Amino acid sequence: MINISNNANYKISSDVKATVLSEALPYIRKFHGKTIVIKYGGNAMTDYHLQRTVAHDLVLLKLVGLNPVVIHGGGPQIDAALNKVGKKSIFVQGMRITDSETMEIVEWVLGGQVQQDIVMMINEFGGKAVGLTGKDGAMIKAKKKLIPDINNPSELIDIGFVGEVHSIDPSIIIALQDDQFIPVISSIGYGEDNEAYNINADIVAGKIAEILKAEKLVMMTNIPGVLDKKGQLLRSLSSQTIDKLFADGTISGGMIPKISSSLEATRNGVNSVHIIDGRVPHCLLLELLTDQGVGTMIY
Numbered sequence: 126m127i128n129i130s131n132n133a134n135y136k137i138s139s140d141v142k143a144t145v146l147s148e149a150l151p152y153i154r155k156f157h158g159k160t161i162v163i164k165y166g167g168n169a170m171t172d173y174h175l176q177r178t179v180a181h182d183l184v185l186l187k188l189v190g191l192n193p194v195v196i197h198g199g200g201p202q203i204d205a206a207l208n209k210v211g212k213k214s215i216f217v218q219g220m221r222i223t224d225s226e227t228m229e230i231v232e233w234v235l236g237g238q239v240q241q242d243i244v245m246m247i248n249e250f251g252g253k254a255v256g257l258t259g260k261d262g263a264m265i266k267a268k269k270k271l272i273p274d275i276n277n278p279s280e281l282i283d284i285g286f287v288g289e290v291h292s293i294d295p296s297i298i299i300a301l302q303d304d305q306f307i308p309v310i311s312s313i314g315y316g317e318d319n320e321a322y323n324i325n326a327d328i329v330a331g332k333i334a335e336i337l338k339a340e341k342l343v344m345m346t347n348i349p350g351v352l353d354k355k356g357q358l359l360r361s362l363s364s365q366t367i368d369k370l371f372a373d374g375t376i377s378g379g380m381i382p383k384i385s386s387s388l389e390a391t392r393n394g395v396n397s398v399h400i401i402d403g404r405v406p407h408c409l410l411l412e413l414l415t416d417q418g419v420g421t422m423i424y
């Protein structure tokens with residue numbers, strides 16, 4: 126196994142480079158024509174140079190015959206926009222309380238700057254990216270998500286325009302994939318009366334991976350993977366272990382929707398789910414095209 130450090134300035138010799146390149150061949154063959162859903166979390170997007178390596182790697186994956194579909198978040202970017210207008214960000218079990226003014230800002234951030242930056246970087250590297258929200262092509266139909274009250278589980282809490290996925294029409298994604306485009310999708314859905322819903326991007330990524338029967342779902346975040354109580358990386362997690370980690374509070378906050386969606390995706394036909402550290406340069410290539418896994422695998 127090749128040890129590539131978490132440092133953008135690492136130097137590698139030419140024989141190591143050749144080994145890495147030749148290692149890629151069986152993976153390219155295995156994943157050729159397969160859909161890979163990539164959840165690009167807002168916390169993994171904060172460094173400009175890293176964002177460029179992600180865009181570069183997406184273009185490379187597409188060129189060697191894989192079908193990447195990007196679902197992006199933007200939690201920290203929404204926090205910053207809310208902060209500018211004097212609004213606080215409050216989360217309940219990893220979900221943002223979303224009143225109508227917050228919803229407007231969520232749409233403005235996710236469907237605007239965050240998405241356009243990803244699209245333009247992919248295009249810059251010679252790819253053809255198309256930005257969409259769940260409203261485009263009537264893709265993501267949402268319904269209101271009610272959250273169980275931890276202190277009183279029979280009670281459900283209403284946290285505003287927060288949605289769960291009611292149904293997904295993947296036809297626009299499939300049409301774009303067939304035309305060599307890379308879809309870049311934000312986690313906004315539309316409701317019964319066309320009202321917009323804010324959906325956690327992990328949930329959308331899991332559901333899209335299920336409906337597309339993706340080979341893999343890769344969740345890029347800002348942590349090496351799922352950690353135990355001592356901060357040690359858990360390389361692989363089965364559903365039984367996950368139940369324990371939920372019960373003893375090891376999994377909390379933003380990791381809750383990530384793990385729940387990952388688990389559901391594996392139960393519904395997605396071959397494997399990986400939670401990886403988006404701060405590692407070229408983490409997508411390492412995860413998909415080399416023997417070196419870079420995070421936690423859920424099975």
Ligand SMILES: Nc1ncnc2c1ncn2[C@@H]1O[C@H](COP(=O)(O)OP(=O)(O)O)[C@@H](O)[C@H]1O
Pocket residue numbers: 165166167168169198200345346347348350351352353375376377378379380381
């Ligand atoms: N057991 C755990 N292992 C790793 N991270 C955890 C765990 N429990 C909670 N977390 C938190 O979940 C965060 C990742 O979720 P989130 O902030 O929503 O990321 P993203 O924006 O990438 O979706 C981590 O930065 C960490 O603070």
Ligand SMILES: CC(=O)N[C@@H](CCC(=O)OP(=O)(O)O)C(=O)O
Pocket residue numbers: 165166167168197198199200201203219220221231287288312323324325326327379
């Ligand atoms: C309901 C809810 O919490 N929605 C998320 C949507 C963005 C998201 O999921 O972004 P990350 O992937 O960067 O966390 C939010 O408002 O922050």
